Amino acid sequence: MTQTCPSNYPTKFEPAISSSETCPDYFRWIQQDLKVWQETGITRETLERAKPNAHFRIVIKSGRLYVDHYDKAYQTRDVFTIWGILQLLRMYPGQVPDLELLFLCHDRPGIWKKYFRKEDNATWPPPPLFHYCGHRDAYDIVFPDWSFWGWPEVNIKEWNKLSVAIKEGNKKVKWKDRVPYAYWKGNPMVSIARRNFMTCNVSDKYDPMVRLYVQDWKTETRAGFKGSNLEDQCTHRSMIPMEHYWPIRPNNCVDLKFAVEWGNNNTDKAQVIGRQGSEYMLKNLEMNYVYDYMLYMLQGYGKLMKLDVTVPENATEVCSETMACPITDGGLIRQCMHDSLVMSPSVKPACNLPQPYEDGELKRFLQKQENAEREVEKWTDEYWEVQSKILQQ
Template identity: 75%
Template sequence: MMTTSILTTTNTIIKIPLNCNATQTCPSNYPSRFEPAISSSETCPDYFRWIQQDLKVWEEIGITRETLERAKPKAHFRLVIKSGRLYVHQYDKAYESRDVLTIWGILQLLRMYPGQVPDLELLFFCHDKPAIWKRDFRQPEPNATWPPPPLFQYCGHREAYGIVFPDWSFWGWPEVNIKEWTKLSVAIREANKRVKWNDRVPYAYWKGNSGVHPVRGNLMKCNFSDKYDPMVRLYEQDWGKEREIGFKSSNLEDQCTHRYKIYIEGRAWSVSKKYILACDSMTLLIKAKYFDFFGRSLVPLEHYWPIKSHENCGDLKFAVKWGNNNTEQAQAIGKQGSEYMMKSLEMKYVYDYMLYVLQGYGKLMKLDVTVPENATEVCSEAMACPITDGGLIRQCMDDSLIMSPSVKSACDLPRPYGDDELKRFLEKQESAERKVEKWTNEYWEVQDKILQQRK
């Protein structure tokens, strides 16, 4: 199988194979500690500043056994890290391979930073929407249950509690033939070179499953008709048909051909955000209710063009018209959004984010970390080696396997937002949204006057 060489601080070369033995047991020779030879000289991207916001609700009291166990009814699995080894107790099977690749990703973190993840227990929720809502945990109420149970999840909401964590698709989404993020981002970067912005189709593009939520169904009503051209081109994605033809028309790197790309949520946030923003196209981001771990630091008119969440057909058309009349500015917004994805979201930073979340979470634990009787030790060998018939799941694992501990330490964690600073940042985002809304309203007021004059 795969082997690698590690340069330790003593310059000794250690080979670490993916050891697929007959019993498929976890090797006992994983490095228990590894000190990176190169110290970090860079500060982590701004979205790391939100880690403290997610953990803040447990800072005062900490996470006790009783607090943790109250999250169990919502969890798909319990994950325990003890002495650098990982154990899983599965409660419920998640949709497709979400749970499998989430666990795989955490295993790669342990291979990347041996000995740096503390002993901890966590409960993970793999559905789209958050499960712990603030309305159910009002601290001032008599007999209130406080603090809320800590639950790891893929996205958050301003009215929910939860610890936002990178979603499974960073390690691939085999059911829809989406590659792991490093490999796919390289492919998208090459695609961006093939079709320059000025040569792209001067319309807004979206392709996806409109049936997952009514907001997407409403978006499809904006599509081109014989009587009206909203300057958007919307396409239904039939995944069943795609599987039959071998995913020949759904490669994401082949979809960077329009000047503008639309992001819209599904049931909650959508993993498509990073792929859309990476395309060099100006992203028209329909206002979202949910947030992933990296999107909270995106700024309207800097990384994307904001679109209202309702009555957005006219907003989309104006955005395209504005972009085609202000090509340098539109191209700059698209480029800045793309560079944010390519540079601030490279997998080294994703792992650094995971590391700091788990370190911060571990410090809050006020309990003895124990491995449940029904838990199973899991390692890269135990997950990958039994898959001997190839297939996309094994391909995702092979492509994303961490081959050696990082010789470079994690980026330097920036200080968290102070209350006033966070308020100013949110006001900056809202101010940009209001500016675009004003431009849009003024444009359509002029169009209405022209129409009335013609009558």
């Protein structure tokens, strides 16, 4: 009630049971994301060059968390990112080293590789910036999305509840009874590629076999989000071959149509792939893995610190109590915090971190992805060549 952080938090992590579980393969990207600073480490000068892109700075010192805000993030992205890190400290007390990090809450990456060259001493190494999104042409350090702990503005539950709801929603309509069209719903205004794809809804030459819907969040807010529950959208067939997704070239409506044609003509294969994609998400993105990923990322990042970790004068100490207790009017923000609160330290240690990618191994992995994309493009082009010849006869 005094709005101060308790002094009796656990400071040591003492798991009751051991763990021999290996983390999912995507954990290998932790080492890959941090690799660029392995030789130089992260100095004060290097870190501060990320500040112009950051919404806030987080300082963790002796297991306590401090925040220095620079700019207001969209909605509560910053709030639930900070909340998530606080829950990590509660789950693994004493396991996160002293560190400082800068965080960007926008949609797009902020540290593009083309502006940072190793041969240019003035720009190397790139500034470390934590962010929700990664890109093969950016150095942003990928960190779990804020919505794992809830997105109250759009009535998205924290992930433990939402994943269960999606799993149940997936059972509502059998695969064979689902609408045999491609489906997407979202805000097209945040991306040129999205806006261009909205034109794929209509064609005077053929049935485009896609259903693309504009998600108007203002209207949904007024209507109480009746049309935006994710678990209610499992009514369309997946168009994912290969393994978990089907690559679509930008600004290419015919790619979408062929993807749906393939899925409808190969329903057994498409269903298997769709199931694999769903199972991968529900199994490998459990919240314990989200926290383990955060833990290993912050531990690896902390080892790169070549500076004295300092709490800025303008920073404020925050904890679960000071963030949640002042919210006394109920509502979705408080509900998300309540649902995602870590009540006690984990009874077991984090999963075992897999070995990082070796250069040759990573190259083969990326080449495999590229080959899969090229193969689908080849199928698509051949399909449309045949269709064109049929129309000309």
